[in-house]
Amino acid sequence: MKIFQCSNCNNPIYFENTSCEKCGNSLGYLNESEEMLSFNKEKKPHLNDTGLTYCANFNNDACNWLVGIDSESVYCEACATNHMIPNISIPENKLDWQKIEAAKRRLFYSLHKLNLPTQFVIEGEPLKLTFDFLAPLANDPDAVKTGHSNGLITLNIQEANAAHREYIKEQLQERYRTLLGHFRHEVGHFYWDVLIKPNEEILKEFRTLFGDDTQDYGEALQKHYKNGAPSNWREHYISSYATMHAWEDWAETWSHYMHMMDMLETSYNFGLEIDPELKKVSSLDVSCDFDPYDGAKMDKIIKHYLPLTYVLNSLNRSMGHADAYPFILSEPVIQKLTFIHKVVNRKN
Structure with a gap:
């Protein structure tokens, strides 16, 4: 990933920051230009004559990306792929979901760098990358399985809980298990469907290797x-x-x-x-x-x-x-x- 600076005071900042610790300005990420922009903290971005505002999930402390004020969606391109999210009126769910969204934005940063779109038409049928972030049921905690099916990636929000994730990691004798790792693995299935499966020549080479x-x-x-x-x-x-x-x-x-x-x-x-x-x-x-x-x-x-x-x-x-x-x-x-x-x- 690139490294970023506050565009107001040049203080080094992280991709996830929403404000600059040095000058106090608000920060927002513009994926199109791969820039972190700085705004007067007393004003909304679009009041600074940028034509930009925060993704709607900014109000849930779940996104720091920017969208055009005339955009068809109030959500950024990462948040717009959400099909279902957990009940965020439950504090634990909201905290897990915020962590999940932070990892997903890193995924979308990489997809942008790789010039990989998230919507395709395969043999005349649309295929779109979407996400379900689901909380397990109290009477059936194993009902929600992380996985991929026809463009839809499902993630059990308990994966955002470090203690739960470490427990599963030990149970499965894994050496690596992270939210970002889950996203990168599951999106791999999506891109197999769009980059490998429809192309006979590429599919043949795939089978030789995999x-x-x-x-x-x-x-x-x-x-x-x-x-x-x-x-x-x-x-x-x-x-x-x-x-x-x-x-x-x-x-x-x-x-x-x-x-x-x-x-x-x-x-x-x-x-x-x-x-x-x-x-x-x-x-x-x-x-x-x-x-x-x-x-x-x-x-x-x-x-x-x-x-x-x-x-x-x-x-x-x-x-x-x-x-x-x-x-x-x-x-x-x-x-x-x-x-x-x-x-x-x-x-x-």
Whole structure:
């Protein structure tokens, strides 16, 4: 992600900020231009002659994006994709939903950088990315399952609760589980439907790398949870869950592609250079001096990403945390990432 400054006082700010801690101005993000704009806190944005106002979810402390005052929707492009949200009159639901919306805006930032639209027409039928954020039922807490179906992504809002998420992570023996990770994984299923499935040539190449997508998904799911992943899964897959079905291998790898692009863009904007005090390990000496979204080749991206994960994990360990990126990029995984990179850029 880019890094931002208050346009009034140049104070460094975060993507999620709604006000500047230095000058006190209100802040709003304009996705079209990838800018964080600053406004007098006593005035609404459109009163500053910008023709802009806040997304309607700003009033729920759930969005800091800007929309045109003449826009057809009172919601920004990220919030406009919501089909259902939980009952936010319940304080716990509202807090969870606010966290979910914050993660979703980061997803939409990346989709914008990748030039990926969220509405398509496939074989004459419209397909639109939409979201249901649902609270579990008191008498059936397992009724709400996170997943994707025909463009609709459903997310159990309990995933916004760190304690619940950590519990599920331990139950499933996962090494990584975040809200943003959920979004990136599930949106991968959506883009399989629009980028892979309709194109016979691309689908054939997909099957060579990821396997047979026509395999019965329900049977594959049962088999995975009964037998687990093969012992050598790290040689061919980014995660154990990716071994379950070709669709999940794609979605897991897609999410890591988005992780990779976002972290490298952040490193580029910070001017990060890695020059460790290690003897005879020149492969770790890199300068993140390029924007990965600007036509970079995958071999260059991988060359810079691997040292970055080593630094990131080392910093986390210095703070007593687990590795932020506890994954291995084997050669087959790199081939899959390269395929995704090609498909995305082919679309553009």
